[in-house]
Amino acid sequence: MPALPLDEAGKYVAGAYVVFVALLLIYVAIMAVRIDRMREELSELADLAERRARSTEPASGRPQAEADERAREVVG
Amino acid sequence: MAAFRTILAKDLRVELRTLQSLPAMALFAVTTFVVFRFGLDRTSLEGSLAAGVLLVTVLFAALLAINRLFVAERDEGGFDAMRLAPIDLSALFAAKVVALFVYLLVLEAIALPVFAAFFLDDAAGLLPLAGVLALVNLGLAATGAVVSTVGAHSRARDLLTPLILLPLLVPLMIAAGGAAEPLLAAGGPSYDEVGKWVGTLALYDLVFLLVGYAVYDFLLED
Amino acid sequence: MNLRMPSLKTMALTTVVVLGGAFALAFFYAPNDADQGFVQKIFYLHVPIAICALGGFILAAIYAIAHLRTGNPIHDVRSYVSIHMGIIFGTAALLTGAIWARAAWGKWWVWEEPTLVSFLIVYLLYATYYPLRYAIEDRERQARYASVFAITAGAFVPLNFMAVRLAESLVHPRVFATSEGGLPGEMLFTFLVALAGMALLFATLMRFELAAKATRGQLSRMRRALDSEAPAVPASRIAPSGGGS
Numbered sequence: 001m002p003a004l005p006l007d008e009a010g011k012y013v014a015g016a017y018v019v020f021v022a023l024l025l026i027y028v029a030i031m032a033v034r035i036d037r038m039r040e041e042l043s044e045l046a047d048l049a050e051r052r053a054r055s056t057e058p059a060s061g062r063p064q065a066e067a068d069e070r071a072r073e074v075v076g
Numbered sequence: 077m078a079a080f081r082t083i084l085a086k087d088l089r090v091e092l093r094t095l096q097s098l099p100a101m102a103l104f105a106v107t108t109f110v111v112f113r114f115g116l117d118r119t120s121l122e123g124s125l126a127a128g129v130l131l132v133t134v135l136f137a138a139l140l141a142i143n144r145l146f147v148a149e150r151d152e153g154g155f156d157a158m159r160l161a162p163i164d165l166s167a168l169f170a171a172k173v174v175a176l177f178v179y180l181l182v183l184e185a186i187a188l189p190v191f192a193a194f195f196l197d198d199a200a201g202l203l204p205l206a207g208v209l210a211l212v213n214l215g216l217a218a219t220g221a222v223v224s225t226v227g228a229h230s231r232a233r234d235l236l237t238p239l240i241l242l243p244l245l246v247p248l249m250i251a252a253g254g255a256a257e258p259l260l261a262a263g264g265p266s267y268d269e270v271g272k273w274v275g276t277l278a279l280y281d282l283v284f285l286l287v288g289y290a291v292y293d294f295l296l297e298d
Numbered sequence: 299m300n301l302r303m304p305s306l307k308t309m310a311l312t313t314v315v316v317l318g319g320a321f322a323l324a325f326f327y328a329p330n331d332a333d334q335g336f337v338q339k340i341f342y343l344h345v346p347i348a349i350c351a352l353g354g355f356i357l358a359a360i361y362a363i364a365h366l367r368t369g370n371p372i373h374d375v376r377s378y379v380s381i382h383m384g385i386i387f388g389t390a391a392l393l394t395g396a397i398w399a400r401a402a403w404g405k406w407w408v409w410e411e412p413t414l415v416s417f418l419i420v421y422l423l424y425a426t427y428y429p430l431r432y433a434i435e436d437r438e439r440q441a442r443y444a445s446v447f448a449i450t451a452g453a454f455v456p457l458n459f460m461a462v463r464l465a466e467s468l469v470h471p472r473v474f475a476t477s478e479g480g481l482p483g484e485m486l487f488t489f490l491v492a493l494a495g496m497a498l499l500f501a502t503l504m505r506f507e508l509a510a511k512a513t514r515g516q517l518s519r520m521r522r523a524l525d526s527e528a529p530a531v532p533a534s535r536i537a538p539s540g541g542g543s
């Protein structure tokens with residue numbers, strides 16, 4: 001088959017490169033979803049850890065507030 | 077060696093004693109030929125078409141056979157019993173391969189004459205074709221033994237085993253078709269291209285026998 | 299993180315530079331092909347992707363052998379991720395190959411091109427890796443069987459290419475003159491840079507995926523340590539999470 005004229009050929013070449021970029025971006029999107037899920041999990045775990053720390057602390061105001069402050073910094 | 081012989085004898089004895097599957101398999105092959113006759117709307121075949129019909133039938137019969145031989149083994153605890161025995165597990169592989177090989181050989185001994193009667197105009201190419209089929213059987217047996225052992229320990233094994241097995245068997249079928257086609261040619265068998273394809277068949281058999289032998293231990297570890 | 303290898307950040311940046319450079323070379327430096335014209339530019343995309351996919355499958359076989367020999371689950375994860383990346387790159391290779399076929403010969407798929415056909419068969423085989431892993435529930439056995447599969451499939455790849463090539467050479471001449479020997483200097487150089495870029499991309503994505511798995515595993519570990527009511531179920535049904543679970 002003779003070579004396609006440049007305007008037609010260009011579409012196919014562009015199509016191929018677009019497919020490549022699209023697949024790459026789909027992968028990035030999937031990773032983004034996973035990272036979001038991991039962040040949620042991490043914040044839940046931070047809450048749990050916080051609660052644990054609170055339950056083993058003697059019931060007094062100051063250390064409690066400090067612990068809360070630190071936990072809040074970590075979770076962001 | 078003794079373990080190999082014992083297991084092989086057991087497998088063959090089970091097959092010969094029950095005898096149910098062999099007639100059924102032969103029937104399956106013959107019925108498939110009839111389906112092809114009508115599906116292709118041909119009463120005589122030669123060359124690549126003949127090779128294709130024969131090999132596809134053999135392939136699917138082999139899939140059924142593999143399923144039968146190995147699923148039964150798993151369900152009856154045969155694998156567990158072998159694992160407990162102090163034998164080289166690769167002997168089990170060898171026994172399975174030989175059992176499957178013999179089974180396919182007997183099946184073809186029935187199916188091939190029927191195929192010739194149904195479709196072939198002259199039977200001159202049959203003897204070399206039988207030789208080609210022997211090599212094909214070896215490849216089917218080696219690959220089948222490994223994959224069906226993998227599949228037997230999984231859920232949905234009826235689907236999984238053929239699913240994995242079919243792509244693996246493609247080069248074997250390509251080589252088999254390449255060798256069978258000139259042997260079944262219209263004007264009588266020709267031997268031009270056959271050597272190359274027989275070489276490929278032998279290579280395939282060698283590779284999968286070696287791979288199977290090497291990995292079979294790991295499949296049966298507990 | 300492995301101290302011998304460069305960091306994920308370095309790898310990612312290097313990939314951008316090399317791959318970006320390769321594409322720039324493809325469009326601004328390499329000459330147009332005499333037969334296919336501009337369409338031939340897809341070659342610099344399609345062939346490196348395909349080679350990296352196959353490379354990934356071979357790599358998986360190597361890790362699988364290491365896994366069976368040592369029993370260390372880290373090799374199983376690496377084997378799994380190699381195949382995972384191989385399938386992704388394989389999908390890209392098949393899609394770009396189809397576009398190239400359509401542009402060069404007007405058909406979306408050509409049975410006459412042995413490399414495409416062999417590649418499809420290999421792809422179909424490795425696609426069964428996932429159902430295989432999902433079908434085996436016992437973690438250790440699943441990993442072992444997956445390694446057996448990776449080794450068997452790895453041995454199959456060269457056989458397959460050989461057989462298909464033998465079959466096609468009888469009837470149809472090779473249509474893609476992609477053997478490196480036939481390429482003029484500028485094209486060859488561009489091709490090699492593109493290959494290097496794709497290989498770097500493959501390696502970077504693998505690192506990325508492995509890091510994500512390991513992190514997920516550590517999270518599961520923390521969950522089990524902190525939450526007494528958490529079920530003792532690992533993060534993912536298939537493949538361990540990189541030594542953390």
